[in-house]
Amino acid sequence: MSIVKTDKLSFDYIRRDEEGNVEGITRAVNDVSIDIKQGDFIAILGHNGSGKSTLAKHMNAILYPTEGTIWVDGKDTADDDNLWEIRQSAGMVFQNPDNQIIGQVVEEDVGFGPENMGVPTKEIWERVEESLKAVGMYEFRLMSPNKLSGGQKQRVSIAGVIAMHPKCIILDEPTAMLDPNGRAEVIRAVRALNAVENITVILITHYMEEVIHADKIFVMDKGSIEMEGTPVEIFSRVEQLQQLRLDVPQVTLLAHELRKAGLAIPTGILTAQELKEALCQLF
Numbered sequence: 001m002s003i004v005k006t007d008k009l010s011f012d013y014i015r016r017d018e019e020g021n022v023e024g025i026t027r028a029v030n031d032v033s034i035d036i037k038q039g040d041f042i043a044i045l046g047h048n049g050s051g052k053s054t055l056a057k058h059m060n061a062i063l064y065p066t067e068g069t070i071w072v073d074g075k076d077t078a079d080d081d082n083l084w085e086i087r088q089s090a091g092m093v094f095q096n097p098d099n100q101i102i103g104q105v106v107e108e109d110v111g112f113g114p115e116n117m118g119v120p121t122k123e124i125w126e127r128v129e130e131s132l133k134a135v136g137m138y139e140f141r142l143m144s145p146n147k148l149s150g151g152q153k154q155r156v157s158i159a160g161v162i163a164m165h166p167k168c169i170i171l172d173e174p175t176a177m178l179d180p181n182g183r184a185e186v187i188r189a190v191r192a193l194n195a196v197e198n199i200t201v202i203l204i205t206h207y208m209e210e211v212i213h214a215d216k217i218f219v220m221d222k223g224s225i226e227m228e229g230t231p232v233e234i235f236s237r238v239e240q241l242q243q244l245r246l247d248v249p250q251v252t253l254l255a256h257e258l259r260k261a262g263l264a265i266p267t268g269i270l271t272a273q274e275l276k277e278a279l280c281q282l283f
Contacts, residue, residue: 010031030051
């Protein structure tokens with residue numbers, strides 16, 4: 001079953017002057033049709049201004065289409081009556097964890113969402129415990145979020161979304177403000193949620209190494225989907241990615257350069273182990 005589906009989705013940002021007159025229109029998302037199944041791990045790539053974050057905000061009904069339609073868990077986001085159910089089905093994690101953390105203690109922050117949903121108190125604490133354990137933050141439950149690292153704060157933000165029992169989590173560049181260790185922590189937690197809990201993950205990022213385990217990748221440019229496929233299919237097209245102003249994983253780039261130099265290295269190398277095995281077969 002589809003958890004997120006769009007049909008010719010387009011969105012325009014409208015600029016107005018102080019009197020409310022239209023000064024200009026920028027098409028941020030252009031004629032996008034995608035179909036994401038429950039349990040998928042999806043990555044959306046694109047340089048700054050490609051439209052990926054604007055598309056993500058439609059998946060949580062933060063924005064509404066200018067043209068076309070988006071369904072979340074079978075519900076049309078343009079219907080205001082569906083808003084509450086859509087936001088229960090699809091949780092959103094943003095770039096800066098400080099913008100989402102409001103509690104003075106970790107466990108209170110994680111329980112805030114379920115409390116607003118009217119979940120009984122006993123169940124709230126059960127959800128808080130299971131959510132913090134899912135992201136490896138249970139031992140920090142009584143700490144102030146101010147004392148956590150950036151990666152730990154982001155994992156608490158993710159736990160807060162998980163506690164609302166969504167079917168889908170949309171992560172809009174969740175590691176952009178983190179150091180490499182923090183990025184690794186968050187991506188490990190996200191992958192575990194997808195693999196163990198069967199939560200659909202939609203990851204918006206520009207770090208190529210974060211998406212090599214995705215089921216499918218969409219690459220956006222100028223508001224449109226320019227490429228789609230598995231990580232192997234996408235990263236086999238190094239030169240096209242470079243034309244779209246995107247990097248590729250370092251090991252993939254190294255394999256590409258070795259292949260250009262005449263070595264019989266297969267395309268779509270994603271990890272150092274794969275490159276090592278390919279070189280061992282040659283020598």
